[in-house]
Each structure stands twice: as structure tokens, then as C-alpha cells.
Amino acid sequence: MKNPEAQQDVSFSQGFRMLFYTMKPNETSFQTLEEVPDYVKKATPFFISLMLLELVVSWIHKGKSPGRLDDALTSISAGVLSRLPSLFFRSIELTSYIYIWENYRLFSLPWDSPWTWYLTFFGVDFGYYWFHRMAHEVNIMWAGHQTHHSSEDYNLSTALRQSVLQLYTSWIFYSPLALFIPPSVYAVHLQFNLLYQFWIHTEVINNLGPLELILNTPSHHRVHHGRNRYCIDKNFAGVLIIWDRIFGTFEAENEKVVYGLTHPINTFEPIRVQALSQVTLLLRVCFIILTLTSIGFLLDQRPKAAFMETLRCLMFLMLYRFGHLKPVVPSLSSAFESYSVISEIGLQAKEKFGELLSLRDCLIAGNHPKVD
Numbered sequence: 298m299k300n301p302e303a304q305q306d307v308s309f310s311q312g313f314r315m316l317f318y319t320m321k322p323n324e325t326s327f328q329t330l331e332e333v334p335d336y337v338k339k340a341t342p343f344f345i346s347l348m349l350l351e352l353v354v355s356w357i358h359k360g361k362s363p364g365r366l367d368d369a370l371t372s373i374s375a376g377v378l379s380r381l382p383s384l385f386f387r388s389i390e391l392t393s394y395i396y397i398w399e400n401y402r403l404f405s406l407p408w409d410s411p412w413t414w415y416l417t418f419f420g421v422d423f424g425y426y427w428f429h430r431m432a433h434e435v436n437i438m439w440a441g442h443q444t445h446h447s448s449e450d451y452n453l454s455t456a457l458r459q460s461v462l463q464l465y466t467s468w469i470f471y472s473p474l475a476l477f478i479p480p481s482v483y484a485v486h487l488q489f490n491l492l493y494q495f496w497i498h499t500e501v502i503n504n505l506g507p508l509e510l511i512l513n514t515p516s517h518h519r520v521h522h523g524r525n526r527y528c529i530d531k532n533f534a535g536v537l538i539i540w541d542r543i544f545g546t547f548e549a550e551n552e553k554v555v556y557g558l559t560h561p562i563n564t565f566e567p568i569r570v571q572a573l574s575q576v577t578l579l580l581r582v583c584f585i586i587l588t589l590t591s592i593g594f595l596l597d598q599r600p601k602a603a604f605m606e607t608l609r610c611l612m613f614l615m616l617y618r619f620g621h622l623k624p625v626v627p628s629l630s631s632a633f634e635s636y637s638v639i640s641e642i643g644l645q646a647k648e649k650f651g652e653l654l655s656l657r658d659c660l661i662a663g664n665h666p667k668v669d
């Protein structure tokens with residue numbers, strides 16, 4: 298077995314090659330998870346170097362910088378925030394993977410086999426495609442992922458604009474690999490898949506010829522970040538664009554891409570960039586707590602369970618009505634809107650009925666109320 302301490306050192310050649318996923322299996326195979334280097338941390342100097350290089354190339358070829366300074370600083374701030382949880386505890390992506398591996402694995406592939414290494418490469422990239430696609434198509438996941446798309450510039454700093462929240466759902470899509478692939482192999486490819494996606498966030502690289510058929514390239518990823526009609530929900534690939542070609546989500550770059558969200562956030566505040574407005578976030582947290590409490594009441598068959606569930610449903614309708622909550626399945630929007638309208642009509646009818654009852658009582662008592 299290789300010396301664990303030696304594995305913590307990454308040469309300049311390795312640091313450069315890991316950004317392009319060109320490291321070899323014999324360089325990046327480890328028996329234990331503790332031996333796996335923090336490649337993302339070690340890539341920081343290369344991130345800075347390539348951003349400076351992009352700035353120089355952009356000035357030479359276009360006579361301008363690749364983006365705005367305030368936007369770049371916001372992206373870097375988002376990147377720093379996204380990495381803070383890892384300072385205190387292991388990510389849920391690894392924690393959940395280890396739990397499944399230790400308790401439910403079907404068999405163990407050899408950690409030092411090149412076949413295991415390449416199988417994990419395909420497995421992680423396939424899992425990333427489906428996570429990324431669901432992060433665009435499922436509202437609650439999009440709430441976290443939208444952070445990455447909030448920039449209206451497109452340069453290498455945009456790659457650093459990562460969400461604090463999305464790793465709490467991404468682990469689900471990698472979980473099947475834990476049934477047979479060792480955590481140490483998975484941990485390597487999880488990092489490389491992320492690092493590869495750094496260099497494709499640029500406008501200084503145009504078409505890469507035949508590589509465009511297989512790999513996710515700057516051209517393909519520019520489309521993904523566009524808010525043009527032809528760009529929406531296209532090119533979800535991490536490393537291999539073949540997944541988009543197979544599953545019908547591929548779109549080639551043609552007209553000029555306009556970047557950012559269809560509803561721009563218009564802010565450089567790091568916290569607001571990371572998630573929703575503070576009011577919306579607070580209300581959603583309250584609704585989640587109320588939902589979990591209601592489930593507990595129902596399971597315990599407590600007398601107030603019906604009241605609690607009614608309160609939860611009313612809160613949902615209120616949050617939906619004022620735009621603080623959306624259904625997971627977009628097609629249900631019309632149903633909720635209809636129900637909200639019916640509920641409002643019912644409340645208005647109840648108020649009118651109450652007024653009529655008051656008028657009746659006044660007439661019976663011989664009073665003559667003033668009628669508007």
C-alpha cells in the first residue's frame with residue numbers, strides 16, 4: 298500500500314491534469330478513504346491561475362475583461378460559503394455513501410483495479426447527469442441549484458458560484474454505487490467530476506472539434522447557462538455529453554447566449570444569492586417543521602392530529618397563494634390555483650352569510666340597522 302502521507306502531495310502536473318480529468322488510475326487509487334487527498338482544496342491555486350489567464354486572453358482577443366468585478370467577487374463568495382460546512386464535518390455525500398456501503402453493499406469491487414476506476418468514472422458522471430437534470434425539473438431542488446445560474450456573466454469565476462444546499466439532495470443519485478464500489482474510489486471521482494466542470498465555464502474557448510461529440514465543452518455548457526428559449530433545460534452533462542444525446546436533452550450552441558435566470562435576482566449579496574429571500578426561507582422552514590409535526594401526530598393517532606393537518610394544509614395554501622411555495626410537480630399548479638380560488642370564494646361566502654345572520658338577528662330584535 299502507498300504511503301498515506303505521500304498521497305497528500307499533488308505535483309504541478311497532477312494539479313493541472315486533475316482539472317481536465319486526465320489523472321491515471323494508478324495515481325489516484327487508494328485503499329482507504331483517509332488516504333484520498335482533498336483535490337478540490339489543492340486545486341485552489343490552479344483556479345486562481347486560470348482565472349488570471351482567462352483575463353489576459355480576453356483582453357488580448359476582445360479588448361475587455363471576461364466579466365464584472367462585483368459579479369466575480371459574488372461568485373467567489375458563494376464558493377467560499379459552499380465549502381464552509383466541510384471544515385466542520387464530512388459531507389453528506391460521503392457520509393450517506395459510507396453508511397450504505399457498510400450496511401447494504403452487495404459485493405466489493407477491488408479498489409486498485411483500473412476497471413473499478415473507469416466504471417466509477419461512468420457511474421458518477423451518469424449519477425451527476427440525473428441529479429443535475431432533476432435539480433432543474435424539481436422545484437425544491439432548483440431552489441438550491443439556482444444559485445449557480447444566478448450570474449449574468451459567464452467566466453471561470455462563475456464555476457465557483459456553488460450552492461450550500463444542493464449537496465443535501467445530490468447524494469441520492471450516487472447511492473446505488475455504494476452497493477459495490479469502495480468509498481475511496483467514489484471519493485476520488487466525486488471530486489474530479491466537480492473539478493472538470495471548472496474550465497468549461499468560459500467564453501474564450503470556442504469549438505473543440507470532434508471532442509464536442511463526446512465531452513461536455515465550454516460551448517455546450519454556455520447553452521446550459523443561457524436563458525434563451527432554446528437553452529432552457531438543456532445540456533445537463535458533467536463530463537460526458539453523451540448522456541444528453543442519449544436522453545434527448547442536448548442542444549448545440551447557435552445564437553448568442555444570454556446568461557442568468559429568467560427572473561434575475563438583481564443582487565450581489567452572498568446570502569440572497571445562495572437561496573431565497575429571508576422571509577420565504579423562514580416561512581418554508583416553518584412549513585417543513587409543521588409538516589413533520591403533523592406526521593408525528595398522525596402516526597401517534599393523537600386527538601389533535603386532524604386539527605394539525607388542517608392547519609398544515611391551510612398554511613400550504615397561504616404560502617402558495619403568496620408565492621412562497623410551489624408544488625414539486627409543475628402540472629399540479631392549475632389544481633392548486635383552482636383550489637385556492639374556491640377556498641377564497643368559500644371564505645367570502647362565509648363572511649356574507651355571517652352578515653346576513655347578523656341582519657336577521659337585528660330584524661328579529663326590532664332594530665333597523667343601517668345598510669350600506
